[in-house]
Amino acid sequence: MTEENKNIDSHDDEKIHDGSDSDGIKELNNPAPNWIIFVFLLTYGFSLFYAIHYFGYPNNGNDQTTEYKNKMVAVDQEKKQLQAASNGGVVMTKEEIIAEGAKLFMQKGCIACHGLKGEGNQIGPNLTDNFWINGCSEESVIKMVTEGKPEKGMTPFKTMMTPDQIKTVSLYVLQGLVGSNPENAKAPQGVECKP
Numbered sequence: 001m002t003e004e005n006k007n008i009d010s011h012d013d014e015k016i017h018d019g020s021d022s023d024g025i026k027e028l029n030n031p032a033p034n035w036i037i038f039v040f041l042l043t044y045g046f047s048l049f050y051a052i053h054y055f056g057y058p059n060n061g062n063d064q065t066t067e068y069k070n071k072m073v074a075v076d077q078e079k080k081q082l083q084a085a086s087n088g089g090v091v092m093t094k095e096e097i098i099a100e101g102a103k104l105f106m107q108k109g110c111i112a113c114h115g116l117k118g119e120g121n122q123i124g125p126n127l128t129d130n131f132w133i134n135g136c137s138e139e140s141v142i143k144m145v146t147e148g149k150p151e152k153g154m155t156p157f158k159t160m161m162t163p164d165q166i167k168t169v170s171l172y173v174l175q176g177l178v179g180s181n182p183e184n185a186k187a188p189q190g191v192e193c194k195p
Contacts, residue, residue: 082163094175101172104165113153118177120186123153127177129188136193141170 054062061070105111105118113124120126125133134144145166148156157166 097168097171098176101168101176104161104169105172108157108160108169110169115182115186117180117182118173119182119184125189126186127173128180128182128185130178130193131188131190132193133190136174138170138174141173142166145170 053060059066061067113121114127115121115124118127120128130136132140134140134149144154145161146156146158146163148154148158150156157169161169
């Protein structure tokens with residue numbers, strides 16, 4: 001054995017673990033560095049906190065089932081508020097409805113298919129006469145604006161407008177556009193609705 005190998009195999013400066021001599025094989029006492037012990041204890045402590053917080057004691061409200069139920073209750077409450085707002089909502093005068101509806105009609109791009117004054121074009125029907133394709137009641141118009149008719153090119157606006165905005169645009173069409181007789185209006189389509 002060379003001098004260099006003797007230095008590698010020699011463990012005189014290290015402590016030998018007591019009672020670990022087995023067939024001439026000795027176990028050295030090499031403790032883990034302090035930083036590894038600290039990381040281990042930190043991880044262990046976090047896992048205990050996590051387990052107790054989410055699984056440790058019953059009915060603490062942090063488990064997945066309770067969290068899901070709470071979110072569903074919040075969604076139901078929000079849905080009820082939206083329905084209440086769309087049923088009652090803020091009361092506006094006819095002039096306010098027409099002004100706000102005209103603004104939404106422009107902002108939401110209704111003019112692209114129905115024309116600047118609702119006169120209709122190659123894509124959308126005339127909204128100023130008494131002839132309607134999908135019903136002329138307020139509910140029919142609100143449903144058409146909300147759900148749309150993609151196969152005919154009518155975009156559903158339920159994700160782009162609030163229920164109040166949909167109602168305002170629908171009332172604008174019925175109260176502000178119908179009977180306005182603009183120039184270059186498209187020929188009537190659908191069934192005539194008698195006032």
